[in-house]
Amino acid sequence: MEKKTISPAVIRRLPRYYRYLGELLDQEVEGISSYELSKRMHSTASQIRQDLNNFDNFGHLGYGYNVKNLRDKIGEILGLDQSRNLIVIGAGHLGQAIANYAQFERMGFTLTGLFDINPDLAGKEVRGIPILMLDDLDRFALEHRVDIAALTIPKSAAQSVARRLTGLGVPAIWNFAHVDLEVGEKTVVENVHLSDSLMELSYNLMSRSRDSK
Amino acid sequence: MEKKTISPAVIRRLPRYYRYLGELLDQEVEGISSYELSKRMHSTASQIRQDLNNFDNFGHLGYGYNVKNLRDKIGEILGLDQSRNLIVIGAGHLGQAIANYAQFERMGFTLTGLFDINPDLAGKEVRGIPILMLDDLDRFALEHRVDIAALTIPKSAAQSVARRLTGLGVPAIWNFAHVDLEVGEKTVVENVHLSDSLMELSYNLMSRSRDSK
DNA sequence: TAGATTGTTAATCGATTAACAATC
DNA sequence: TAGATTGTTAATCGATTAACAATC
Numbered sequence: 208m209e210k211k212t213i214s215p216a217v218i219r220r221l222p223r224y225y226r227y228l229g230e231l232l233d234q235e236v237e238g239i240s241s242y243e244l245s246k247r248m249h250s251t252a253s254q255i256r257q258d259l260n261n262f263d264n265f266g267h268l269g270y271g272y273n274v275k276n277l278r279d280k281i282g283e284i285l286g287l288d289q290s291r292n293l294i295v296i297g298a299g300h301l302g303q304a305i306a307n308y309a310q311f312e313r314m315g316f317t318l319t320g321l322f323d324i325n326p327d328l329a330g331k332e333v334r335g336i337p338i339l340m341l342d343d344l345d346r347f348a349l350e351h352r353v354d355i356a357a358l359t360i361p362k363s364a365a366q367s368v369a370r371r372l373t374g375l376g377v378p379a380i381w382n383f384a385h386v387d388l389e390v391g392e393k394t395v396v397e398n399v400h401l402s403d404s405l406m407e408l409s410y411n412l413m414s415r416s417r418d419s420k
Numbered sequence: 421m422e423k424k425t426i427s428p429a430v431i432r433r434l435p436r437y438y439r440y441l442g443e444l445l446d447q448e449v450e451g452i453s454s455y456e457l458s459k460r461m462h463s464t465a466s467q468i469r470q471d472l473n474n475f476d477n478f479g480h481l482g483y484g485y486n487v488k489n490l491r492d493k494i495g496e497i498l499g500l501d502q503s504r505n506l507i508v509i510g511a512g513h514l515g516q517a518i519a520n521y522a523q524f525e526r527m528g529f530t531l532t533g534l535f536d537i538n539p540d541l542a543g544k545e546v547r548g549i550p551i552l553m554l555d556d557l558d559r560f561a562l563e564h565r566v567d568i569a570a571l572t573i574p575k576s577a578a579q580s581v582a583r584r585l586t587g588l589g590v591p592a593i594w595n596f597a598h599v600d601l602e603v604g605e606k607t608v609v610e611n612v613h614l615s616d617s618l619m620e621l622s623y624n625l626m627s628r629s630r631d632s633k
Numbered sequence: 634t635a636g637a638t639t640g641t642t643a644a645t646c647g648a649t650t651a652a653c654a655a656t657c
Numbered sequence: 658t659a660g661a662t663t664g665t666t667a668a669t670c671g672a673t674t675a676a677c678a679a680t681c
């Protein structure tokens with residue numbers, strides 16, 4: 208159905224294009240050349256043209272790209288035109304931060320469930336969604352379609368919950384626990400390893416002070 | 421002082437090595453070969469040897485690598501042997517999640533301040549650290565050394581706070597707002613763009629269902 | 634010792650940058 | 658039209674994988 212496969216390096220850049228094109232849209236910019244966009248994004252015109260040519264030919268010779276068309280197309284490629292049900296497992300601060308992040312709804316994600324093991328939280332609502340006990344997960348998953356489960360639980364619990372989720376047929380896990388989950392090939396896992404990110408920051412901070420000496 | 425420069429691709433992998441070596445240490449594994457480690461990490465022995473040879477020669481012929489030595493060395497390269505003061509700006513759920521994450525202290529990061537603009541939060545404590553008002557930031561920064569500021573505030577406020585931080589001489593920003601901050605070259609910025617991460621997940625979910633057809 | 638495993642060079646693969654003919 | 662800007666090919670750069678002599 209789709210033509211050529213798009214390289215991982217390009218995929219990683221697509222959300223960033225999407226974000227910048229959204230800003231341009233807010234600023235009511237209708238069209239932009241690869242060169243102008245590259246200046247804004249601190250990228251290169253060459254890379255932008257290479258990237259965008261992975262899908263359809265959207266540019267207009269002598270004019271550039273239509274911001275709205277291009278953004279819609281990228282959104283489509285990223286699957287943002289689909290609607291996805293998201294549950295959050297772990298209703299601590301991190302879980303609630305994600306649950307509260309209304310922005311996600313704009314990208315087609317709907318929070319449909321929130322789970323924890325702490326009985327004190329049972330019934331408490333976040334944006335109209337009651338916190339359920341983890342024991343209810345199986346029943347919930349049978350009654351509702353779950354596309355993505357965000358895992359905001361300690362790493363000790365993450366692997367077993369992940370296994371349970373794949374068993375229930377949940378196709379994608381957004382993993383915030385500091386472990387690499389071992390799941391079958393068919394399950395999509397996206398990791399957000401905050402400690403890794405902080406370590407990279409730490410390294411850059413080190414080499415910065417080294418350079419300035 | 422340090423020999424050759426280490427490539428970005430290697431740097432990005434170091435935190436992951438650090439994590440796996442920590443697990444091995446917990447399991448009281450003393451030594452491991454590049455081949456064994458590659459199986460655990462779903463990587464290749466060749467890449468591991470290439471990566472580790474960026475710093476000192478740590479391997480022992482016919483034996484492999486000493487887990488403890490190697491982990492310490494990687495920690496040192498990442499700067500985890502230094503102690504760093506961290507402040508969190510934005511005491512919402514995300515900010516509190518980070519403030520509460522005790523694990524960071526093990527890597528040499530100490531939470532020293534927590535700021536918000538909501539007067540209702542003034543004086544409330546998180547792990548013994550009182551929430552201060554953003555107005556107090558300048559005075560605080562003059563009185564205490566701040567190495568890293570985590571920005572867990574809406575994107576509309578992020579750029580101006582970032583400018584303020586750099587003005588105060590804060591060398592590094594851990595940015596959770598969904599904008600790319602425009603700061604001087606000397607400031608280290610590490611971005612955690614959750615929406616980008618979710619979009620990448622969405623893409624992978626799309627292509628998964630495409631493949632299985 | 635003999636088997637195991639490194640460090641390192643060479644080969645391959647992928648990603649980025651440069652260049653320019655085509656054309657709106 | 659003439660200037661601007663694309664799509665795309667070729668050149669360069671960087672990262673990964675393969676191979677193997679050196680040696681504990």
